[in-house]
Amino acid sequence: MIEKPKGTNDYIHPESTLRKEITNKITSFLENLGYKPIETPVFENIELFKRSAGITSDIVSKEMYEFQDKKGRHLALRPEITAPVVRAIIQNNLLLNHVIKLYYVGSIFRYEKPQKDRYRQATQFGIEYFGQEDYLADFETILICHHIYNSIFNLQVEVHLNSIGCQECRPSYRESIFEYFSKFEDKLCSDCKRRLNENPLRILDCKNPVCKEISNEAPKSIDHLCTSCKKHFNNLLQTLNDFKIPIKLNTLLVRGLDYYNRTVFEIKCNNVDLAGGGRYDYLVREISQGKYDIPAIGFAGGLERLTNILQEQKTFKSLLKEKIRINLVSLTEKADKIISGIYSKLLEKIVLKKKINTPDIEIYLTKFENLSKALKASDKLKINYVVFVGEEELNQDEVTIKNMETGKQQRTKIESFIPTLIGLLKDE
Ligand SMILES: [Zn+2]
Ligand SMILES: [Zn+2]
Structure with a gap:
């Protein structure tokens, strides 16, 4: 008997129907807001992910499915969808438009230890919003993400929020983070010892309890923001508060990918991460090798986690008419x-x-x-x-x-x- 590969799932009715209903609800909501669907290949040139997520990120260094095709090309199954979308809009000259709003639903692949809510093939939905630098785009993106969970699926969710600054203010923050963690180098886990020199911000993301405790007292990025980052973040906080979006300032939130700047956020429900995203103003420039310089923001949510939580809360029955x-x-x-x-x-x-x-x-x-x-x-x-x-x-x-x-x-x-x-x- 041949069985499915470890960490993958078969979806059969009623779960398959539920997944389809959930996806339909999300995509029709996004289409009403002017987002257009985009599809990209499930595998890409491996360089795309090295250059975007960063070669030191866990996703690229440990979890990527890499392979060579028969002509010896180095390829990877996509571990996330933002970089492929950016590659696609550059390649298709869509950046000539002023504002581009796109959404996707697709599979991602990560070689992780399989456990509840973590699969080697998972489905992500998300949006990418190009061409707006203003905090209002951040507000719109977070509002949309919050609405999906809170209004469409009736989940009590919290928005965890942080600003990790820009190219102007991040170097000094990185410096102070490096100094701080250097004092605890002996105590850090082996991954974080490596991160200390490669990318010390990542230590804040570590799940190891000792690293976590040390991180709690670490310098905060919001205390190192330059004037314009500070203004951007304060305007965003103010507007989210005005609209009573339940936000929680989380100064340890940095997200595991290199390309984020300024706003980063996660949507949590009873401490389960349902979605995450942020601003990535330098990614288009990075992937287009300087040809375009377009600000952007987006988020991605996991379909499996959402489905699981709806099934646990037994609120999904109404979705299965x-x-x-x-x-x-x-x-x-x-x-x-x-x-x-x-x-x-x-x-x-x-x-x-x-x-x-x-x-x-x-x-x-x-x-x-x-x-x-x-x-x-x-x-x-x-x-x-x-x-x-x-x-x-x-x-x-x-x-x-x-x-x-x-x-x-x-x-x-x-x-x-x-x-x-x-x-x-x-x-x-
Ligand atoms: Zn800044
Ligand atoms: Zn660690």
């Missing part, structure tokens, strides 16, 4: 034509549903040698109405409709079947 199931059964070969004719008419009606305004339906086309077998199978399928044609019906040009819940049966002429069924559905 039950449909009315109808089983069209032919009980004799002579009835096949009638049953398939009804099936094809119902297909048309489903497509044109707007005109008839009935509940959503699910239709099945089946054939059984007798009614009792048909009813048994229909029971298993949780069918609401069994519609069948046997010898008896055939002789009278009729069909029988059986309500599986009440057991009530009615006969109708073939030509008036559709209006009769619509009448029954409207009463549901």
Whole structure:
């Protein structure tokens, strides 16, 4: 028996349906806000991630699926989607537009230790907003992210927020962070010993309890912001407060990727990270090798974590609206034509549903040698109405409709079947 690779998932109904409903809700919300879908390849030139996320980031140094193709090209399965989106808009000359708003839903791949909420193939949705340097873009992005969790899915979430400064003010902060952690070098975990020289800000992100405790007293980036970063951040905080978005200043929040500047944020629900993002004003310049210099901000959320939390909180039931199931059964070969004719008419009606305004339906086309077998199978399928044609019906040009819940049966002429069924559905 061949099994699925470690850290991956099969999604089957009802979970697969739930994932689809969740995704639909998010994407239609984003489309109403002017975001357009973008799709990029699941694998990219490995340089893209080295240059964007940073070669010292955990994602690139430890977790990336790398491979060479038959021509010896160095490729990687994407560990995140922001860098590919940036690569795509540069390559497709979209940066000639003033403002670009994009959203995506897609798979990411990270070679991590599989555990709850962490999979080697995961699905992320997110937005990328290019061309606005002002704090209002940060406000919009955080508001949208908060709305997705809070308003669409009714989750009590908190926005953890920090500013990590810009190219002007970060070097001095980095300096003071380096000095601070150098004093504790002996106590730091082996990863952080390395981070100290490579990128000391990352130590703030470490999950090791000792490193965490040392980090608590570390210098804060918000105390090192330059005048314009300070103004940007204060305006953002003020506006989020004005709109009563529950924010929590988290001075340890730096995010694990090199490309962020100024605003970084995470959405948490009972301490589970649901989404994260931030501003990345230098990434376009970095990836376009100086050709373009466009500010940007975005976030990414995990579909699996959201699905898991909705399932735990049992609030997902309303997302899985039950449909009315109808089983069209032919009980004799002579009835096949009638049953398939009804099936094809119902297909048309489903497509044109707007005109008839009935509940959503699910239709099945089946054939059984007798009614009792048909009813048994229909029971298993949780069918609401069994519609069948046997010898008896055939002789009278009729069909029988059986309500599986009440057991009530009615006969109708073939030509008036559709209006009769619509009448029954409207009463549901
Ligand atoms: Zn600054
Ligand atoms: Zn550490």
